[in-house]
Amino acid sequence: MQDMQLLKEGLSLMALGMGFVFVFLTLLVIVTTLMSRFIARFFPEPVAPAPSPGAATSRPAQDNDSMVAIAAAVHRYRRRRR
Amino acid sequence: MEKLLTLWHGSGIYNLTLGQAVMILVGMLLLYLAIGKKFEPLLLVPIGFGGILANIPEAGLALSALDQAIEVAKPAVLQQLADVLGVTLDAGASAEAWREALKGVVQEGTSADVLRTARDVAVGVGYGDGMLYSFYTVAIASGIAPLIIFMGVGAMTDFGPLLANPRTLFLGAAAQFGIFVTLLGAVGMTTLGWMDFSLNQAAAIGIIGGADGPTSIYVSSILAPELLGAIAVASYSYMALVPLIQPPIMKALTGQKEREIVMTQLRPVSKREKIVFPLALLILVVLFLPDAAPLLGMFCFGNLMRECGVVERLSDTAQNALINIVTIILGLSVGSKLMADRFLAFETLGILALGMVAFAIGTACGILMAKLMNAVSRMPINPLIGSAGVSAVPMAARVSNKVGLEANPHNFLLMHAMGPNVAGVIGSAVAAGVMIKYLG
Numbered sequence: 001m002q003d004m005q006l007l008k009e010g011l012s013l014m015a016l017g018m019g020f021v022f023v024f025l026t027l028l029v030i031v032t033t034l035m036s037r038f039i040a041r042f043f044p045e046p047v048a049p050a051p052s053p054g055a056a057t058s059r060p061a062q063d064n065d066s067m068v069a070i071a072a073a074v075h076r077y078r079r080r081r082r
Numbered sequence: 083m084e085k086l087l088t089l090w091h092g093s094g095i096y097n098l099t100l101g102q103a104v105m106i107l108v109g110m111l112l113l114y115l116a117i118g119k120k121f122e123p124l125l126l127v128p129i130g131f132g133g134i135l136a137n138i139p140e141a142g143l144a145l146s147a148l149d150q151a152i153e154v155a156k157p158a159v160l161q162q163l164a165d166v167l168g169v170t171l172d173a174g175a176s177a178e179a180w181r182e183a184l185k186g187v188v189q190e191g192t193s194a195d196v197l198r199t200a201r202d203v204a205v206g207v208g209y210g211d212g213m214l215y216s217f218y219t220v221a222i223a224s225g226i227a228p229l230i231i232f233m234g235v236g237a238m239t240d241f242g243p244l245l246a247n248p249r250t251l252f253l254g255a256a257a258q259f260g261i262f263v264t265l266l267g268a269v270g271m272t273t274l275g276w277m278d279f280s281l282n283q284a285a286a287i288g289i290i291g292g293a294d295g296p297t298s299i300y301v302s303s304i305l306a307p308e309l310l311g312a313i314a315v316a317s318y319s320y321m322a323l324v325p326l327i328q329p330p331i332m333k334a335l336t337g338q339k340e341r342e343i344v345m346t347q348l349r350p351v352s353k354r355e356k357i358v359f360p361l362a363l364l365i366l367v368v369l370f371l372p373d374a375a376p377l378l379g380m381f382c383f384g385n386l387m388r389e390c391g392v393v394e395r396l397s398d399t400a401q402n403a404l405i406n407i408v409t410i411i412l413g414l415s416v417g418s419k420l421m422a423d424r425f426l427a428f429e430t431l432g433i434l435a436l437g438m439v440a441f442a443i444g445t446a447c448g449i450l451m452a453k454l455m456n457a458v459s460r461m462p463i464n465p466l467i468g469s470a471g472v473s474a475v476p477m478a479a480r481v482s483n484k485v486g487l488e489a490n491p492h493n494f495l496l497m498h499a500m501g502p503n504v505a506g507v508i509g510s511a512v513a514a515g516v517m518i519k520y521l522g
Contacts, residue, residue: 003273009281010269014262017516024370024512025255025505031362032248036355045352078484081325 097139101422109133109420112315121322125295125413129315132417136214143212144418148197150212151204152184159207160184166200167192214418217411222303222310227412228296229380234405235296235507236360236384237397239475243501245355246348249455250467250498254505256451257471258513260291260444264436277432282306285517287433290317291440292510293324293474299416300377301514304522311419312430316437324477325484327438328445328469332485335449336465341489343456343464345498353389360385363508367515373522374515381511444472448502470499473506 090096112130116123136144142153151159160180164171167187171180188197211219221227244250265288271277272284279287286302286309298317302310320327333341360382367378387397419425452468466486470478479499486495 003275006269006281007266007273010266010284013281013285013517013520014266016520017262017513018259020371020516021258021509021512022252022255024366025251025509027366027370028363028508029248029251031366032245032251032359035358035362036245036248036351039352039354039358043352043354045354 092140094139099139099422101426102137102139104426105137105420105422106134108425109137109417115319115322119322122318124409125318125416126322128410128413129318129417129420132214132414133311133420134417135414136418136421141212144214144218144421145212146201146215147204147209147211148188148201149185151207151209152181152188155204155207155209159203162203162207163200166203167196212418214414218415218418221408221411221415222299223307225300225303225376227408227415228300228303229376230408231296231405231412232300232377232511233380233384234400234408235475236381237388237401239381239385239388239504239507240500241356241359241385241389241504242351243348243497244504245351245359247461247498247501249459250501251505251508252455253448253451253468253471253502254473254507254509255471256468257444257448257502257506258292258509259447260440260442260472261288261510261513263443264288264291264440267436267439268432271432271436277429279429279432280306282521283309285521286313287436288440289313289510289514289517290320290433290437291444291472292506292513293317293321293441293444293472293478294507294510295321297377297473297507297510297514299412301517304518307419308424309429309433311416311421311425312433313437314416314419316434320437320441321474321477324441324472324474325481327441328478328481329485331442331445332449332466332469332482335446336453338489340453340456340465341486342493343462344490344493345462345464345467345495348497353391356389357386360389371512371515371519373519374511377511377514378508381507441472445469448472448506452502464493464495464498467495467499467502470503471506471509473503473510475503475507476500478506479503 109130112126112133115121116126116130135141140154142150145153148163151163155163157177157180160177161171163184164180167184169183169187171183188200265284268277268279268284268287269281272279282305286298286306289298289301290313292298295314295318299310299314302313306313364379364382367375367382384397384400387393387400448468448471449465450468451471452463452465456463456465464486466482470482472478479496479502482499483494483496486493
């Protein structure tokens, strides 16, 4: 009988725990969403200054380079991991 | 000749018990897994080595002063201890039988006052706490080491993907189902008479399903310190096994079409949001679950240091030097719990089996939740990111990404999976808080 008691306690802990985790994270979703909206509304990020022409031309090249490096790294990683 | 005999009686070979030999082999196995197979080497190397140190015969590195005195002291000292503990020693029996009797009394637990006096006797005749025992007391029994690691994890975590898509928090919540199913499993095994776990022990075992090393060490140090060794080993080894355990479950529960779903690009997240988020989380903890405050408080603190941008140096220390130092001490302390008489029990096998189940169920629940969310929401959600809800940062997110790429080589899920991944850390800390509240 004591064992049944234990099982019952386990079940109630499960219901309570799972319920609470969901409630807490739901609250967190709501708070986070509200917070994000609030900040976007009242403290918008200062608009980023337009990139200078020099930077604009060098960007794509750099990106290509890093894309190549990333692709190579990913390839090698996957190979090693079979 | 007599001197030679003394030397022989003091040697390791003479005193080595079978259990200790087995545990030294277990320690070697952990080292092999860490070095040869790269299983969470940062933790398994110190844990494995600590396990070997803890089982060196006669050295008693993992024993308290009292245990050590009982283990090796001369009969006269044993008599003294017996007087204090209120045990009558059978005059005819051997010293070994006396030691067993005293050990039994100390483990059964007498009043704290008596134990303290007995300890004073042991210290008085020149025995001291073993090195690993001291590490354990300072680092784990006080709860400090797991919390500092959590602070470091906070300082390494980028909440950007989570803030861009807060709904992924639900995935982190769903994956915690594994924790509670495992708890139920442990309780069920007790009901069936296979094992003998108390509710506290069952809860500590369940936390393995949170796939979060520091959280499981923290919880078991509070709820079931006697199982800490097995629980820590199980949780770190399974974290290393995430790339093997998860993919079959992920593939079984999703169709090719679902795996190919491309998710919309995440919006950029402003710096202000990132600074306010840890504070918002902290306030929720303050309001609803103060028992999770140690874990989530340190986590938020670490994250705030990272995001606020004015304490670069502190954030850098928290995520590098400090976390490394603490990891060494934490690993050795966990190793001290790998002593033969505590670890070599049938229960350990049960814990290893349950831990595996916990991982599998957590993964499955995360995926099912993601499927549900995909069905009801306008924004497409690839079910593969659900499996990242079992924390194990960042391994689980990488697995989601990898399985996603296998289905569609142009579909990068990594950033999308980081959301549920860090949500899983929060989720398991919340679950830990609930358990500590309920049972502590």
